[in-house]
Amino acid sequence: MVMNVGAFVCSCADTCDIDLEGVREGVSDVEVVASSSHLCDDGLPAMAHLVDEYDLDQLLVTTPEPRCQDAIRETAVSQGLHPDATAFVDHREGAAWVHDRDAATEKTARLLNARRESLAHEPVSRTVSRDAGDAVAVVGDPETAAALADTADVTLVANGADFDDADADLDGVSLARGRVVDVVGEYGDFELELRARVTEDCISCMDCVREGPDGMVTRYPVDIDPAAPDGEWADCCPVDAIDLDGVERTVEADQVIFPGATGTATGGQIGLYLGPVDGATIAAVEDLLGGVQKPKHLDLDMDICASGESSQMGCNACVDACPHDAVDRPHVDEVEFDPVACQDCGACTSSCPTGAVQLRDPSNERIAREVETLLAPGTDDDGGFLGSLRSDDAGIETPVIAFVCSERAADALRRYGRRAREDDAVRYPPVLPVSVDCTDTVGEAHAMHALAAGAAGVAIVGCGGDCLHSGPDPKAELVRRLDRATGDLGLGERVTFLAPDPAEPRAFVEELSGFVADLDPTPVPAGDHEATGTVREGKPNPPFNSHDWALESVRVLLDHVEPNREVIRGLTDFGWMEVSDACNLTPTCSTMCPTDAIRRTDDADLQFNHEDCVNCGLCEEGCPETAITMHDGLDLSRLPENREGERWETVYEGEMRTCVRCGKPFASEGTAEHVAGEVGDLVEGVAPTDEHSVFDYCGECRAVLLFEEGGR
Numbered sequence: 145m146v147m148n149v150g151a152f153v154c155s156c157a158d159t160c161d162i163d164l165e166g167v168r169e170g171v172s173d174v175e176v177v178a179s180s181s182h183l184c185d186d187g188l189p190a191m192a193h194l195v196d197e198y199d200l201d202q203l204l205v206t207t208p209e210p211r212c213q214d215a216i217r218e219t220a221v222s223q224g225l226h227p228d229a230t231a232f233v234d235h236r237e238g239a240a241w242v243h244d245r246d247a248a249t250e251k252t253a254r255l256l257n258a259r260r261e262s263l264a265h266e267p268v269s270r271t272v273s274r275d276a277g278d279a280v281a282v283v284g285d286p287e288t289a290a291a292l293a294d295t296a297d298v299t300l301v302a303n304g305a306d307f308d309d310a311d312a313d314l315d316g317v318s319l320a321r322g323r324v325v326d327v328v329g330e331y332g333d334f335e336l337e338l339r340a341r342v343t344e345d346c347i348s349c350m351d352c353v354r355e356g357p358d359g360m361v362t363r364y365p366v367d368i369d370p371a372a373p374d375g376e377w378a379d380c381c382p383v384d385a386i387d388l389d390g391v392e393r394t395v396e397a398d399q400v401i402f403p404g405a406t407g408t409a410t411g412g413q414i415g416l417y418l419g420p421v422d423g424a425t426i427a428a429v430e431d432l433l434g435g436v437q438k439p440k441h442l443d444l445d446m447d448i449c450a451s452g453e454s455s456q457m458g459c460n461a462c463v464d465a466c467p468h469d470a471v472d473r474p475h476v477d478e479v480e481f482d483p484v485a486c487q488d489c490g491a492c493t494s495s496c497p498t499g500a501v502q503l504r505d506p507s508n509e510r511i512a513r514e515v516e517t518l519l520a521p522g523t524d525d526d527g528g529f530l531g532s533l534r535s536d537d538a539g540i541e542t543p544v545i546a547f548v549c550s551e552r553a554a555d556a557l558r559r560y561g562r563r564a565r566e567d568d569a570v571r572y573p574p575v576l577p578v579s580v581d582c583t584d585t586v587g588e589a590h591a592m593h594a595l596a597a598g599a600a601g602v603a604i605v606g607c608g609g610d611c612l613h614s615g616p617d618p619k620a621e622l623v624r625r626l627d628r629a630t631g632d633l634g635l636g637e638r639v640t641f642l643a644p645d646p647a648e649p650r651a652f653v654e655e656l657s658g659f660v661a662d663l664d665p666t667p668v669p670a671g672d673h674e675a676t677g678t679v680r681e682g683k684p685n686p687p688f689n690s691h692d693w694a695l696e697s698v699r700v701l702l703d704h705v706e707p708n709r710e711v712i713r714g715l716t717d718f719g720w721m722e723v724s725d726a727c728n729l730t731p732t733c734s735t736m737c738p739t740d741a742i743r744r745t746d747d748a749d750l751q752f753n754h755e756d757c758v759n760c761g762l763c764e765e766g767c768p769e770t771a772i773t774m775h776d777g778l779d780l781s782r783l784p785e786n787r788e789g790e791r792w793e794t795v796y797e798g799e800m801r802t803c804v805r806c807g808k809p810f811a812s813e814g815t816a817e818h819v820a821g822e823v824g825d826l827v828e829g830v831a832p833t834d835e836h837s838v839f840d841y842c843g844e845c846r847a848v849l850l851f852e853e854g855g856r
Contacts, residue, residue: 147263149174150200151256152191152216153235154183154207160240163249167206170253173260175200184212188219195223202263204256206235208558233259237561238577247574250539254518254576261517265510270440272483276332276415278433281397283324283336286310288401288421289317295430299395301336303404304369306362320395321346321365327400330469330485331415331432336395341368344393346385355380399429413469414485441488442501444481448684449500450738450760452477458738458762462492462501465584490585497717497758498738499689503585508688511578511585512593512675518576519543519598520671542660543670545594546575546603547586553605554579556644556652563649572653573660575603582606583619583641588715589690591626591639592697598670601638601663602626603656608643629714633698634705636664667704679755685739691717691758698778699785711777718778719759721752723796727771728814733763748798748812753791754782771796803842805849810842 151174153167154160164179171177175198180187184207194200203225205216213232220230235252243251280296282289289300290312299318300307307314322340329335342352346366353361355377360369368386378386399415415432417425450459455477462471462479470485471492481492481501493503502508548554557577564570576599580586583606591602604619619641627637640659644652677688679695687693694717712718721742729750734742741756742763764772784791800809801816811819820839838846 147201148199149202149204149260149263150194150198151177151204151260152183152187152206153177153179153252153256154187154205154212155179155181156207156209156236157182160236161245161248162235162240162252163245166249167253167256170250171256173257174204183207184209184215188215191216192219192223195220195225201225201229203230204233204259205230206233206252206256208232208234208236208238231259231263234558234561237558237564239574241561242564242571243574244571246539251574251576254520254540257520258514258517258576258578261513262506262510265507265513267504267507270504271437272440273435273437274332274484275435276398276432279397280399280401280429280433281320281334281336281395283400283402283404285401285403285421286312286314286317288403288426290314291426292429293317296399296433299397301338301395302362302365302367304362304367306364308363319365320393321362321367322393323370324402324405325392327402327405327416330413330482331436332398334397334400334415336397336400338393338395339370339390340393341370341372341386341388341390342366343385343387343391345383346381347383349382351380351382352377352386399432401425401429414487436484438484439488439505440483441486441504442481442483442493443504445500445686446479447500448498448686448738449479450498450758450762451479452736452762452765456736456762456766458736458765459497459758459760461495461497465491465495467491467584489582490580491582494585494587494590494690497689497691497760499686499692502686502688503581506580506585508589508693509677511580511590512597512677512688512693514578515545515590515594515599516597516671516674518545518578519594540574540576542573542600542663542665543598544573544575544601544603544660544663545599546577546605547580547583547590548577548605549583549607550579550581552607552611553583553644556646557605559646560644560649560652570649570653572656575656575660577605582611586619586622587690588622588626588629588717589688589694589697592629592694592701592715593675595630595635595638595666596668596675596697596700597673598666598668599638600666601640601659603659604639604641606641606643608645625714625716627714629712632709632712632714633701633707635666635701638663668701669704673700683756694718695755695778702780707780710781711779713777715778716776717758718754719757719761719774719776720754720779720782721757721763721795722773722775723750724771724773726769727767727796727798728769728818729796729798729812730768730815732766732768733772736762736766738762743792744798746800746809748800748809749794750796750798751792752795754779754793755784755791801840803845804836804840805845806842808842 151171153164158181168177168179176194203220217230221227233255239251240248278297280292281299283301284303284305286307289298292298293316299320301320304323322338325337325339327336348366353363357372360372378388401417403421405418452458457476468485468487470482472480474480490503492501560570583604586604594602623639623641626639630638677693679692729748734744739756739758741753743751764774799813801811801813802809816839841849
């Protein structure tokens with residue numbers, strides 16, 4: 145469906161120092177571009193007129209102000225547009241207030257173009273759902289338990305605390321004694337394993353409180369500290385409810401609030417709240433009571449998953465990457481996704497080499513088109529305004545793509561923009577932002593594509609040490625690997641990770657400014673590359689899978705650089721095979737390979753296709769002779785363009801044994817000798833009159849031989 149798109153630019157009552165005419169000239173592929181100094185007020189009638197005149201279906205508007213957005217959206221609705229048909233671009237906090245006039249003008253036009261391109265790749269909405277009850281377990285927090293008592297079935301787990309003097313109304317709250325040993329399960333089906341030294345036979349008579357060691361027996365609920373010593377006092381209970389060896393019980397709940405938990409994934413699962421509790425936590429719990437319906441974040445194609453076959457564990461990248469326990473291995477050769485537990489961080493998708501799991505929104509294709517549009521020079525046939533800005537002293541001199549976390553990092557940048565309105569020291573270089581749900585979405589393919597599209601550098605802008613998903617310094621390893629790869633390619637270090645602290649804008653400005661200043665001009669022209677996300681037609685993997693997308697980007701880069709090494713290190717989605725003489729040419733490796741990158745020829749040679757290998761390790765793991773060793777890295781010499789177009793290389797030369805009767809090759813020499821060594825004693829003498837071994841015959845001729853020998 146083709147949409148008629150209109151773009152509207154505002155200077156916010158001339159508080160934004162941008163060239164409105166320059167922005168208009170820089171916006172492309174829309175029906176109309178209009179500007180106003182006060183669009184949300186004086187400009188609304190003109191906007192309504194243009195909606196009718198050009199029969200617009202979609203509006204792109206520059207304003208970050210909620211009040212202005214509401215007014216513009218209402219006008220659009222009054223003209224018959226859908227409430228969601230208006231999209232907004234932050235040209236103020238994100239451009240005009242933090243950059244100089246020329247850079248802000250150019251950036252605003254690029255942001256509008258990228259937003260237009262992004263909207264063209266929005267997916268059709270899909271949802272997933274799960275039923276749940278109203279049972280909520282709250283660990284050690286009586287105030288939170290009381291706050292939820294009117295809406296949920298609340299169990300307050302003491303976890304060693306004494307609630308006798310708690311300043312909270314616990315009427316309607318069930319108490320559970322004991323300390324939490326573990327929390328297992330998922331939303332709608334959690335279990336808390338508790339250990340206590342008092343059984344459920346307790347009648348709260350307080351005898352143990354009076355007789356026991358001071359400070360080691362709680363009153364409400366009654367329980368005994370694990371460190372309390374044995375002694376005669378333990379015999380005081382009239383109902384024998386004291387068990388100093390400890391008793392265990394389980395509390396079931398649909399949701400769990402455990403503020404003091406340690407050693408659990410930072411982001412946690414849906415329905416599991418581990419950090420400080422505030423009003424938002426209470427609201428989130430209440431919103432999930434009874435069940436949940438939420439967007440479906442992932443597209444799955446498990447037929448191309450490299451997780452394993454034949455009881456062998458292969459690629460485990462998504463399981464290792466997921467910070468929300470939404471990916472599991474129910475069996476050693478199977479991976480299972482929980483779409484309800486998924487928090488849309490993208491960690492599994494950026495780590496998956498085959499494309500078996502992909503994020504629906506933003507999809508990799510959507511991200512690619514945004515990046516390409518942001519980097520496009522923006523000149524028209526007559527050398528328009530943005531073309532004139534690409535001089536040595538104006539506009540965006542060093543194009544840097546910034547993948548920005550849409551949660552805390554984006555909020556920090558908005559705060560910086562407001563601070564910059566009164567403090568010029570908060571201004572930073574005009575990086576080109578691409579919003580992602582979490583920087584976990586960003587993998588090696590995203591960075592390589594940005595560089596192939598003409599970016600001088602890539603900044604991954606996330607939450608840092610208190611990331612809601614990945615924990616401390618979440619992208620340090622990725623940046624290290626990518627800088628190694630760009631160094632090997634002859635580009636030098638081109639990638640950084642930044643964690644903007646809302647309270648410390650100058651530290652961010654200094655770090656980003658230093659990164660941009662140290663970047664050499666890129667040898668890759670901007671605007672020339674439009675990714676397909678594929679290596680070649682006919683592959684079963686979907687476009688924009690990490691392996692193919694990264695390889696496509698590297699090939700573009702190689703047209704403009706001279707690599708420093710033959711093997712490009714740091715790219716984990718690529719590997720090459722080494723095979724020892726222990727190989728018996730059993731078909732295990734070729735059978736298990738999820739991308740068909742291994743094959744055995746009729747001449748008993750083992751061949752390998754480096755272009756298709758995703759470095760999952762299944763062949764090495766499953767080889768019965770342990771003859772295979774996989775090496776990390778993209779070996780340029782093994783790509784078909786450097787081998788006269790040949791995709792396959794022989795990594796082991798074998799020899800076929802031919803049947804002494806019919807002459808047909810039927811097994812490799814290594815396999816035949818291995819089988820003879822294993823079972824030769826068992827079949828010795830079955831053909832005593834024949835001068836050859838039964839292992840010299842193919843299966844059909846061997847059957848004839850045994851029949852002729854009388855079945856002996």
